[in-house]
Amino acid sequence: MSVQTAAPEQVRAARPVRDGIGLGLAVGISGIAFGAAAVGSGLTAWQACALSLLAFTGASQFALAGVVAAGGSLLAGTAGAIMLGSRNTLYGLRLAEVLRPRGPGRLLAALGVIDETTAMTLAQPDPAAGRKAFSATFCTLYLTWNLATLAGALGAGHVGSPQSFGLDVVGPAAFVALIYPRLRAGRMERAVALAAVTVALATSSVLPSGVPVILSSLAALGGALASPAAKVGPG
Amino acid sequence: MTATWIAVLATAAGCYALKLAGLTVPPRLLARPRVRRFAELVPVALLAALAAVQSATNGHSIDLDPARLAGLGAALAALVLRAPFLLVVLVAAATAAALRAAGVA
Numbered sequence: 001m002s003v004q005t006a007a008p009e010q011v012r013a014a015r016p017v018r019d020g021i022g023l024g025l026a027v028g029i030s031g032i033a034f035g036a037a038a039v040g041s042g043l044t045a046w047q048a049c050a051l052s053l054l055a056f057t058g059a060s061q062f063a064l065a066g067v068v069a070a071g072g073s074l075l076a077g078t079a080g081a082i083m084l085g086s087r088n089t090l091y092g093l094r095l096a097e098v099l100r101p102r103g104p105g106r107l108l109a110a111l112g113v114i115d116e117t118t119a120m121t122l123a124q125p126d127p128a129a130g131r132k133a134f135s136a137t138f139c140t141l142y143l144t145w146n147l148a149t150l151a152g153a154l155g156a157g158h159v160g161s162p163q164s165f166g167l168d169v170v171g172p173a174a175f176v177a178l179i180y181p182r183l184r185a186g187r188m189e190r191a192v193a194l195a196a197v198t199v200a201l202a203t204s205s206v207l208p209s210g211v212p213v214i215l216s217s218l219a220a221l222g223g224a225l226a227s228p229a230a231k232v233g234p235g
Numbered sequence: 236m237t238a239t240w241i242a243v244l245a246t247a248a249g250c251y252a253l254k255l256a257g258l259t260v261p262p263r264l265l266a267r268p269r270v271r272r273f274a275e276l277v278p279v280a281l282l283a284a285l286a287a288v289q290s291a292t293n294g295h296s297i298d299l300d301p302a303r304l305a306g307l308g309a310a311l312a313a314l315v316l317r318a319p320f321l322l323v324v325l326v327a328a329a330t331a332a333a334l335r336a337a338g339v340a
Contacts, residue, residue, distance in 0.1 A: 007287075019320040026324060047243045054247035074242040082249030082299060087281050092257015093274040101258060110255035115285060118278050164335055166328030169306035172286040173327035176307070179282050180314050192276050193283035200284035201291060202336050209294040216284035217277050224273035 005015050014178060016122040020136030026170045029145025033162050034061055035152020045153035056142065057114050057232040059210045060084045061093035066209075090217055091118040098122070098130040104188075111139030118224040119178040125127050195219035302339055306331030 031052060036046035043065055051061045060081040067077025092113050098121055101109040112134065120137045124130040162168060182189045196216035203212040265271055288308045292298050295299035318326065 014320045014335045022321045022324070026328070043239065043243070047239060050243050051247060054244070055250040057250050060246060060250050064242060068239060068242075074238055078242045078245050078249070081246045082253065085250035085253040088250070088254045089257040090274075090277045090281065092254060093260055093265065093270075094278055096258045096260060096262075097274070099258070106258055107255070110258050111251065113254040113257060115282065119282050122278055164332060166302075166306055166331035166333075166335070169290070169303050169310070169327045169331045170324055172290040172303075172307055173310035173324050174320075175282040175286040176310060177314055177320055179279050182279055189279050191275065191278050194282040195281035197287040199287050201297065204288055204292045204294075205296040213281060213284045213288055216280050220273055220276035220280040220285075223276045223280075224269050227269070228271045 014120060014133070016120070016124055016129045016133035017136040019139045020120050020133045023116055023120055024137050024140025024142075025144055025168065025172055027174070028141045029148055030058070030167055030170075031145040031148025031160055032152035034065070034145075035057065035149040035154070037062065037152075038065045038149075039153045041065040043068055044148070048153040049150055052146045055081075055085070056111055056145070057085050057088060058145075059087075059213075063210060070202060080208065083203065084214070086115045087115075087214050087217070091115075094118070095134070098127045099134060100127075109134070109138075112142065114141075115175070116141055119175055123178040123181065188227060192219045192223040195222065302331045302334040305334055305339075 034052065035045075035048050038051070038061070039045060043051075048065075051064065055061055063084050064077055064081040067074065067080070092110070094117060095109075095113060099109055117134050117137045120136040121130045124133050179189075179193065183193055196219035199219060200212040200216045201217055207215065286307075288294075290303055306327040307322060310323050311332040313323045313326045
């Protein structure tokens with residue numbers, strides 16, 4: 001790992017390609033857990049792979065597998081799983097400006113709008129680096145997640161639990177690391193993050209899994225309404 | 236086609252449509268200062284909430300796993316020391332893995 005010097009006051013920016021690939025690999029491995037859980041729930045290996053290939057958003061995939069496992073209503077289960085994907089719509093609002101996708105490129109880019117790609121893209125100092133980060137994270141994570149899903153569905157989950165390698169901490173640590181510069185730079189960002197964490201944790205035991213995170217977007221709404229109308233943030 | 240296949244494909248289609256909808260929002264709408272400010276703040280809110288839920292709950296209730304929280308704490312320490320991104324993530328995973336190997340939680 002290279003040693004580099006940064007200006008003392010400056011928080012180190014994420015490196016678009018190297019960090020994107022690293023995040024994609026580390027998070028993608030968890031596809032093994034999804035593949036194993038999906039098959040354990042009663043989905044076929046093909047159905048597990050179809051979800052990873054086409055839905056490509058972990059929260060919704062796990063939610064549908066959970067409903068199948070519980071033998072619940074497939075219609076309600078499908079609606080719930082789709083609803084959990086709505087946070088990707090909110091990410092898209094911000095990513096549209098950075099990625100500026102057009103034509104067929106937009107159709108492909110849309111598949112890649114998820115937590116990890118958003119976090120890595122928005123941690124970059126400018127749109128060009130943001131686009132590189134998006135591509136690197138999306139490609140690596142898509143390949144790894146899908147291969148890992150197949151491996152998990154075929155029984156590779158017996159090799160060892162992701163938790164024994166600490167992989168369950170990779171997501172939270174990465175998200176905190178990637179929003180950290182924003183939290184340091186802005187008082188409103190800190191207030192919004194604190195409110196969002198409070199809302200999500202306070203509702204986590206009463207609302208279905210995944211819903212508290214979506215509900216936390218109300219903190220951003222509050223922050224936007226409280227911001228001076230004329231203020232335009234940096235790109 | 237079985238009902239399960241229909242549910243799988245409908246979930247995939249719905250999730251994809253929601254992703255595309257965000258990217259397709261008219262630039263004119265985003266030019267409004269408050270909408271723009273919301274779009275800027277929303278990833279901060281969602282990612283902070285996600286990090287909190289993934290580290291302090293099991294999806295259904297508060298669940299304080301010592302190894303996981305120690306991993307996140309180690310990541311925060313690495314961040315404050317201005318470690319590069321991959322090192323932050325590595326320190327977090329290694330801390331949790333080491334504690335679990337040692338029999339903590």
